[in-house]
Amino acid sequence: MVTVDECRQALHDLAAKLAANAEAQGHLDLDRTLACRVTDLGTAFHGRITGGRLIDIADGDDPKAKIALISSGADLIALIEGRLDVTRAIASRQVTIKANPFDLLKLRKLL
Template identity: 55%
Template sequence: MATVDECRAALLKLADRLGSSAANGAREKLDFDRTLACRITDLDVAFHGRLNNGEITGLTDGDDPRAKIKLTSSSDDLVALVNGQLNVMSAWTSGRIKIDAGVMDLLKLRKLL
């Protein structure tokens, strides 16, 4: 099981990667602004922030029950997902991760993930 610090580092790594993509012209693919929350089931912790123009900003500890995009996973699956060791679509369809978002947001997120 990954630790809370490893999960936080994975989310910060994802934020950095998205920031780099946005800086390199991918920003137009993700032209939306949504609150997001990431819940880690086996550690009983959560993180939240904002996905804005292809970047994750304001990432902090704690849950946001009103977040428009919610990702739920185990700690190991989150780390594997961010490190490219776990395919998002197969993890989602097999139930290893849960993404709760509107249909249009899911279509936009597909470009990101």
């Protein structure tokens, strides 16, 4: 079983990867709030995706977030580390992403 600290660190690792990708790919026109809800740990994190970067990561949920990612802690970490394919995870309902369909298309460019 994973811990809240491991999930938090995985999100910070994701932020670092996105920052590196943003440098290489250029500016992505997406500015949305993000909530990451970890179901098995009963915790959540929130932040903001802007310019292809994930910034302002903090503990706690944002019920008004424009994009919500819902998963178990282990699936969240596997997804961020690249051990879990996002398309398969969504199809098998291991991971749920609630977002506008156009935002989902833009998010695919980040990953």
